[in-house]
Amino acid sequence: MNEIWDKVYSSDESFFGDNPSHFALMSYNDFKKQGVIKLLELGCGQGRDTIFFASNDLDVHALDSSIIAIENVRKNLREKNISIDLKQFDASQGIPFSNNLFDAIYAHMFFNMRFTDEELKFLFIESNRVLKNNGMLYFSVRSDKDAQYNTGKRIETHIYEINGFHIRFFTKSQIRSFLSDNFEIKNIIEDYEEPASLYLVFSYKKY
Numbered sequence: 141m142n143e144i145w146d147k148v149y150s151s152d153e154s155f156f157g158d159n160p161s162h163f164a165l166m167s168y169n170d171f172k173k174q175g176v177i178k179l180l181e182l183g184c185g186q187g188r189d190t191i192f193f194a195s196n197d198l199d200v201h202a203l204d205s206s207i208i209a210i211e212n213v214r215k216n217l218r219e220k221n222i223s224i225d226l227k228q229f230d231a232s233q234g235i236p237f238s239n240n241l242f243d244a245i246y247a248h249m250f251f252n253m254r255f256t257d258e259e260l261k262f263l264f265i266e267s268n269r270v271l272k273n274n275g276m277l278y279f280s281v282r283s284d285k286d287a288q289y290n291t292g293k294r295i296e297t298h299i300y301e302i303n304g305f306h307i308r309f310f311t312k313s314q315i316r317s318f319l320s321d322n323f324e325i326k327n328i329i330e331d332y333e334e335p336a337s338l339y340l341v342f343s344y345k346k347y
Contacts, residue, residue: 160192161333163248163340167278168196170342174276176243180235182267182279183250184226187213193246194224201225201237232259235266244276249336252282254299254306260318268322268345275345277323281310285330286337310339319343 160168171179177199184190184202186209194200194217202224204210210228217224229236231253245267251260267277282289289309292302299308312328319325323343331338 158188160189161248162331163278163280163333163338164189164192164246166340167244167246168193168198170276170278171198171244174243176276178241178243180237180242180245180270182231182235182245182247182263183253184213185209187216189246189248190224191216191220191222194222195220199224201227201242203227203229203235205230231255231263234262235270237270239269240272241270242275243272244278245271247277247279249280249282249338251279252308252310254295254308256296264318264322268347271345273345273347277319277343277345278341280331280338280340281315282307283330283337283339284309284311287335312339315339315341322346 179193179198179200181190181193181200181202184204185206187202190200190202190213202213204213205228207228210226213226217226227236251263255263271277286309288300288302288307290300292300295301295306298310298314299306301307315328316325319341322345324346326342326344328342329340331340
């Protein structure tokens with residue numbers, strides 16, 4: 141799937157826009173209240189949320205599998221004279237950081253990429269590993285309320301090919317099932333970001 145995202149990011153340097161997402165603004169308010177300093181972003185894309193967090197006094201470490209996305213973020217960071225830790229990574233190999241390092245993890249529409257159940261379980265285990273005790277895991281996913289759910293070509297259970305993209309949709313019960321062993325869910329909120337209906341998940345590391 142990297143080829144698709146590389147092509148998208150090559151043709152449009154602000155595919156998702158330049159302003160931070162609504163979810164990033166909501167998350168940032170909580171991060172500041174809870175004293176978050178060191179933040180990991182999974183699937184940073186072209187960096188609209190990454191740059192927002194880094195511009196507002198957070199120590200941001202960001203990962204993405206697309207080399208084009210990483211290059212775009214680096215360019216924007218240079219222009220804004222902002223420095224963050226930015227890495228290309230393969231999610232199947234785990235999160236390339238040591239244990240108990242981060243105050244919070246943020247992931248906006250990252251987990252609805254084409255991951256198998258086992259890959260998702262592994263990523264949530266890895267998220268638990270790199271978070272400090274009571275660390276925050278805030279993420280958004282495409283929901284089963286989405287207008288595109290059950291459309292396109294079905295690839296796997298809950299995964300559909302739509303306009304060339306492989307998209308995984310979630311139910312609330314699936315989210316709870318994936319997180320139950322490692323995280324305590326504070327809240328799941330329904331939201332909309334054109335053209336996607338989302339679940340915004342606010343959770344904390346159990347141990």
